[in-house]
Amino acid sequence: MGSPAFNKIRIWDLPTRAVHWLLGVLFAFSWWTADTARLDWHKLSGYSILALVLFRLYWGVFGSDTARFQNFVTGPRAFFAHARTMLRPSAGAIIGHTPTGAWSVLAMLSLLLLQPVLGLFAVDIDGIESGPLSHLVSFDTGRKLAEWHNTIFNILLALIGMHIAAVLFYLFYKRQNLIASMWSGRRALPHETRAQDIDTPTGAALIGIVLAIAIVVILVRWIGR
């Protein structure tokens, strides 16, 4: 229920929100399954992450307004101009990702793409749990990729830590609840902004889902062994 002067406007579409939360859960699940040597589940988790990221990249081109990269990725000038406003104890006027948030998104998405790709080719020490495409690389290369898979995990962990810290900073200092927005998709905005609910191109979403799943299935089942 919004207060009289505010409307709860939909600013995030369902696919974007679903990808966000699923990625979080799957990252944690991949981490746990790796640590507890449940490599069969780990691989399934990794394939799912790959499909989600592929979809998100597609959606960044064909999705709703706030999902499109062209609408929130900016250059260094806008980045620093916005960064200077970060310590203001109030919510920002930007609807969707801010310039600083944008680069955080790109960094995490790039590594979330790289990570499962590395895993596809990785060779494990005992040679029983190697990735489905590991037969395409040598033992030494596969071992090297496994090491990078490990390193990228640590970098991702740091980025996600920063992401959570930033969100909490927004919540407690700037009094803007980004968690609720990314969950419900809605943000309370003043009447005066005349903000409209964003449109979700559902057809494009279905095509994207099919494409993403198809690519992963081809990689793992057809080319992969």
Add this chain to the structure above:
Amino acid sequence: MQTIRRFQGLSVLSVFVFLSALAADGDAMEDVIKSRQQNLRDMGGAFKGINDELKKDKPMVTLIKQYAEQIDDLAQQQKHWFPAGSGPEAGVKTAAKPEIWTKPADFKKVQDALIVESAKFLQVVAGNDLDAIKAETRLLGQACGACHRPFRVKED
């Protein structure tokens, strides 16, 4: 005065000689460790070769036999790869845990198990039955794990 100078000179010289002796000894251990690591990688590579071949539609048993022989050879040599002092104390990067030398009986047990399993694997390969070979490959891989789990530093 002269005698003191000479004494100082000799002390400095002997320190250098001692340090270079230590370094030379360190080099020897480095060779041991590096060649051990290469041998283990060769074993891993051979095992990968077997697994990759088995994933094909028509695996070539003759190729698998070559890898199996390589693993069998290396398995028998590995008792020479872990001389005293070639653990982490050598100052060279190694995943060998100190337990190899503090629990020699346990270590020898898993080494022997690998020798037995690689020999068995060769026999199964000679039988030319792909299903049996696939099953035995899993056991061979488990023999790798049986040593790695207690005696190899977990990579993180």
